[in-house]
Amino acid sequence: MNPLLSLRGLETRFPVRNAFGLRTGWVRAVDHVTLHVMAGETLGLVGESGCGKSSLAKTIIGINRPQAGEILFDGHDIAGLHAGERRAVARELQYVYQDPGASLDPRWKIGSLLEEPLKIHTALSPAERRRRVVEILRAVGLPEAHLERYPHEISGGQQRRVGLARILTLRPKLVILDEPTSGLDVSVQATVLKLFRELRDVFALTYLFVSHDLSVVRLMCERVAVMYLGRVVEVGPTAQVFDAPRHPYTRALLSALPRIGGRRVTDDLKVAGEPPSPTDLPQGCRFRPRCPLAAERCAAEEPALGTEPHAAACHFA
Amino acid sequence: MVELLAVEDLTVGFHTDAGLAQVLDGAGLRIDAGEVVGLVGESGCGKTTLARAILGVLAPAARIGGGIIRFKGEDLLQQDAARLSRDIRGRAITFIPQDPYGSFNPLFTVGAQIRDLVRWKAPRAGRERVMELLRAVQIPEPERALEKLPHEFSGGQRQRLMIAMALLPEPDLIIADEPTTALDVTIQAQILKLLRDLVKDRGISVLFTTHDLGTAWEICDRVSVLYAGQDMEAAPTASFFAAAAHPYTRALLLSLPDPEGDIRDIPGEVPSLLEPPSGCRFHPRCGRASEACRSRPPRREPAPGHLVRCHHPVA
Numbered sequence: 001m002n003p004l005l006s007l008r009g010l011e012t013r014f015p016v017r018n019a020f021g022l023r024t025g026w027v028r029a030v031d032h033v034t035l036h037v038m039a040g041e042t043l044g045l046v047g048e049s050g051c052g053k054s055s056l057a058k059t060i061i062g063i064n065r066p067q068a069g070e071i072l073f074d075g076h077d078i079a080g081l082h083a084g085e086r087r088a089v090a091r092e093l094q095y096v097y098q099d100p101g102a103s104l105d106p107r108w109k110i111g112s113l114l115e116e117p118l119k120i121h122t123a124l125s126p127a128e129r130r131r132r133v134v135e136i137l138r139a140v141g142l143p144e145a146h147l148e149r150y151p152h153e154i155s156g157g158q159q160r161r162v163g164l165a166r167i168l169t170l171r172p173k174l175v176i177l178d179e180p181t182s183g184l185d186v187s188v189q190a191t192v193l194k195l196f197r198e199l200r201d202v203f204a205l206t207y208l209f210v211s212h213d214l215s216v217v218r219l220m221c222e223r224v225a226v227m228y229l230g231r232v233v234e235v236g237p238t239a240q241v242f243d244a245p246r247h248p249y250t251r252a253l254l255s256a257l258p259r260i261g262g263r264r265v266t267d268d269l270k271v272a273g274e275p276p277s278p279t280d281l282p283q284g285c286r287f288r289p290r291c292p293l294a295a296e297r298c299a300a301e302e303p304a305l306g307t308e309p310h311a312a313a314c315h316f317a
Numbered sequence: 318m319v320e321l322l323a324v325e326d327l328t329v330g331f332h333t334d335a336g337l338a339q340v341l342d343g344a345g346l347r348i349d350a351g352e353v354v355g356l357v358g359e360s361g362c363g364k365t366t367l368a369r370a371i372l373g374v375l376a377p378a379a380r381i382g383g384g385i386i387r388f389k390g391e392d393l394l395q396q397d398a399a400r401l402s403r404d405i406r407g408r409a410i411t412f413i414p415q416d417p418y419g420s421f422n423p424l425f426t427v428g429a430q431i432r433d434l435v436r437w438k439a440p441r442a443g444r445e446r447v448m449e450l451l452r453a454v455q456i457p458e459p460e461r462a463l464e465k466l467p468h469e470f471s472g473g474q475r476q477r478l479m480i481a482m483a484l485l486p487e488p489d490l491i492i493a494d495e496p497t498t499a500l501d502v503t504i505q506a507q508i509l510k511l512l513r514d515l516v517k518d519r520g521i522s523v524l525f526t527t528h529d530l531g532t533a534w535e536i537c538d539r540v541s542v543l544y545a546g547q548d549m550e551a552a553p554t555a556s557f558f559a560a561a562a563h564p565y566t567r568a569l570l571l572s573l574p575d576p577e578g579d580i581r582d583i584p585g586e587v588p589s590l591l592e593p594p595s596g597c598r599f600h601p602r603c604g605r606a607s608e609a610c611r612s613r614p615p616r617r618e619p620a621p622g623h624l625v626r627c628h629h630p631v632a
Contacts, residue, residue, distance in 0.1 A: 048501035155586055185359035185528055190572040190582035197580070212501070215574040242576070256506040258531030260558050260573070266510035266535050274471055274504060 003036035003072075004174055004206050005060070005093075010034070010069035010079070012052075012059045016279050027278045029055035030066070031230035034305070037174065042200065042207040044221035044238065046214060048253075050278060052230040057176050057210050061095040062086055074173065091121045094172040098179050100163025104151040110137075110162055111147035117169050132169060139202055140165045140195070157191065164195070168203060176208045181216055193220060214257055218242055226250050229278055229286045236310030246312035249287045285314070318349035320387075321522050322371065322490060327384030329366055329375065329546075338590040340366045342546040342598065343384070343613065346524075348490065353516065353523040355537035355554070357530060359569075361587060363546040364526040368492050371524070372412060373401050389489070407438045411483040413493040413512075417475035421467035427478060428463030431485070439486040450481040454511060473504040480512055490522045497532060509536050530573060534558060539622070542566050545588055545598040547613070552623040562619050562630040565599045597627065605629040 012030040015023045029052045037043045045053045058064045060071055062081070071079040078089055097103060104113055114133040118124055124132065134144055140161040151159055167175065177196070181189045193216065199205060211217050217224055218238055225235040226247065234247040245251045256265055273290045276282055282289055284299040291298070293316050305313040329341040341363045348354045356364045369375050371386055373393060386393040388410070393401065414420045421430060435442050451459035454477040467475060476496060483491050493512070497505040513536050516523050527533055533540050534554060541551035542565070550563040561567050568583045585602040588594055594601050600610035609628045616624050 048503065157586060186530065186574075187359060187569060187572040187583040189574075190580050193574075194580045194582060213574075214502070215576070218576045219574045219580065252503060256503045258506075258529075258535045260531055260534045260570075264535050265506050266513060272507070274473055 002039055004039040004074060005037040005208070006070070006072040007033055007035045007056075007060070008070040008072070010056070010059065010071065011067045012055055012064050013067050025279050028230045028281070029064075029278070030059055032069070033227075033230075033232055035225055035232055035235065037206060037208055038223075039173075040204065040206055041223060042209055042221045044217035044224035045208060045210045045227065046212065046217050046224060046253075047227035048212060048275065050229070050275065051227040053210050053212075053227050054178055056227070057095070057178050057208065060208070061093065061176060062090070087121070091117075091170040092173045093176075094167045094170065094174070095176045096164065096167060096178065096180060098182055099160065100167070101151070101156060101159030101161075102163075104159060104163060104166075106151055108150075109147065110149055110151070110154075113151075113162065114147075114166055114169055117166060121170055136165045136169050139168070139199070157188070160192065161195065164199065168199065171203070172205070174206045174208065176210065178210045179212065180209070181211065181213060189216070196220065214242075214253065226253070229275060229281060231286060231313065232305060233287065233314070234310075234312040235305070235308065236312075240310045246310065246317040247287075247314045248291050248293050248316075250312070252290070318352070320347060321350045321352075321389065322346070322348040322524075323385070323387045324367065324371065325385045325387070327367070327370060327386065328382035329363075329370055330380045330382055331376070331378050332380065333378075333591070336591050337380075339593055340379075340546050340590055341370070342593065344543065344546060345548045345616075346541055347551070348522050348524055350489075351517075351520045351522055352538045353513065353525060353536055355533035355540040356524060356526045356543065357528065357533050357540055358543035359528060359587065361545075361590070362543040364528075364543055365494060366546075367543070368494050368524060368526055372410060372492060373398075373406055408486045409488055410490045410492060411486055411488040413476075413479050413483045413491060413496045415495040415498055417472070417479045418467060420479065421475065423467055426464055426466055427470075431463065431482060434482055434485060442485055447481075447485070450484055451478075453484075453515060454478070454481045456481070472500055473508060476500065476508050477511065480508075480515065484515060484519070484521075487519075488521060490524065491516065492524045492526075494526050495528070496525075498527070498529070505532070506535075512536065530558075530570070542569070545593060546590065547598050548626060549599065550623075550625045550627075552620075552625075556620060556623050560620075560623075562623070562625040562632075563627050564603050564605050564629070564631060567631055568602075605631075 010030055010033045013026040013028050016025045016027055018024045033056060047053045055064060059066050066079050070077050073089055073093055076089055078086060115129050118129045142158060142161055181192060209221055221238050224238050224241050225232050228249050234250045245254055258265055276289060284302050288294045288298045297315055303313045303315045305311045324346040326343045327341050328343055331338045331340055344367055358364050431447055448459050456462050456477055497508050525537060537554050539553050540557040542549050544565050550566045561570060571581045572583060583602060588598055596611040596613050600606040614626045614628045616626050618624055
């Protein structure tokens with residue numbers, strides 16, 4: 001299998017400014033990340049808030065400009081391309097916000113909403129566009145009659161389907177799902193996950209699945225990458241990462257996850273403390289201040305991410 | 318067990334431009350002394366409205382249609398407002414919010430805000446007691462913490478401060494409204510453990526609302542489930558998860574992500590509260606529904622302490 005998307009040494013920094021607008025430091029939101037997404041797979045990107053997973057997703061899609069590194073999509077380096085130059089590549093690389101239904105223009109009918117991306121990005125004739133729109137609408141499980149309706153005339157779940165259909169009209173290869181189930185109730189979450197799976201099979205999609213929810217990632221992804229304070233600390237096949245985590249942070253994260261019917265995590269809690277400020281990172285390994293295994297070497301030398309398939313950035317992995 | 322709080326047949330509606338939204342429809346709930354009770358359900362099921370009704374802080378648009386909220390033997394709905402605010406709200410019943418940042422005044426130090434609380438709601442608490450509680454919730458350097466502004470604390474630390482403030486008036490009941498939803502999983506586990514240890518030591522009851530069933534498993538002695546404003550089932554935590562009798566509870570538990578299995582959702586959508594279905598509000602989505610479900614089922618008790626409102630419970 002070939003990587004569809006390769007990140008090499010990617011860095012995205014944000015300046016920290018004081019009250020006078022002078023730069024006092026940097027937040028290294030994405031710090032030297034190397035990661036590959038294989039064609040046809042679903043790669044999970046997990047971590048707690050502030051770990052840089054959304055910054056990484058937004059850097060790939062071009063919302064943030066990287067300071068260094070390469071983003072190879074389908075063989076082209078798209079890092080730092082301008083909007084116009086990106087357009088040719090961009091239609092095959094799509095980004096889905098938390099609630100794709102919320103971004104529908106309330107004054108447009110569903111039919112026009114679905115047709116708009118085709119007008120911008122393709123040279124299809126009106127009849128061909130219409131055919132494509134109907135085909136996509138069926139694929140997301142909505143009746144053709146909905147083309148003449150406005151977003152407020154359909155339910156929230158259906159709006160979400162229209163939002164996804166809008167992205168799929170361009171036949172993307174890679175879809176970045178940014179926290180697609182955050183804030184959803186479990187029963188709605190199940191419906192949404194089912195839809196993602198169906199669409200992946202029908203349209204041969206590759207997903208980059210960004211989420212803080214480990215149980216959802218376990219269900220949806222073939223491989224998973226764990227981020228902590230801007231770095232990928234562990235990456236590997238989902239079953240291996242969940243059953244035999246190698247990085248102490250991954251172990252801590254998994255041990256904090258409630259397991260209904262199992263031992264309560266509040267009975268034997270492993271991780272204490274909170275992540276340090278991203279503007280003031282510790283020397284050496286970033287997890288060192290919270291790590292039960294930390295030794296002198298961890299302060300002196302930042303561990304490198306080992307070799308795949310199951311890699312971990314820890315001296316003791 | 319000694320009953321501390323009982324809600325019976327509580328009906329609450331909200332006037333909206335589109336008509337009356339029937340948010341709670343004959344809802345019931347019971348909390349015994351010293352018990353941590355989870356109130357679970359999906360968004361819009363009425364769990365926050367029920368919590369606010371108990372505290373007596375419903376929005377002005379709310380109309381209480383009927384019911385009883387019995388706290389230590391007296392109906393809070395019949396009490397006059399002055400006595401509720403003097404003796405009950407913030408004193409005997411305190412509150413931990415979902416978003417601790419929004420509940421602090423950003424312009425005053427944490428110490429000033431705790432002093433206000435002591436003045437109005439906990440006059441017997443001295444500086445010693447404040448320090449002792451800040452140490453109990455593991456705030457580092459409590460003396461210095463009092464001089465800081467709310468934004469100088471992390472989300473987890475702010476929630477620790479909220480827990481200390483909820484304990485300060487020595488309440489009988491704490492209502493915690495999704496207190497860990499905004500926190501990361503490693504911080505969430507720490508806060509849940511802290512809250513459970515503190516209330517168990519002091520014999521305080523907690524009503525813990527959450528949409529996260531994993532959290533309910535972690536912290537609760539008993540779990541009660543609401544659907545579209547109706548109580549469906551209540552059971553001790555172990556039976557709730559292992560032997561749920563209501564078809565809705567079963568479907569909800571099955572929709573949890575299961576690494577081994579398929580994804581199972583609940584067909585259909587939550588009904589509109591403007592025109593809710595008659596009887597059991599789950600019946601249009603329920604595989605076991607019959608004609609009888611158009612009337613509200615009575616409470617049955619399949620096992621001691623296990624209550625279910627369903628005409629056709631799962632055996």
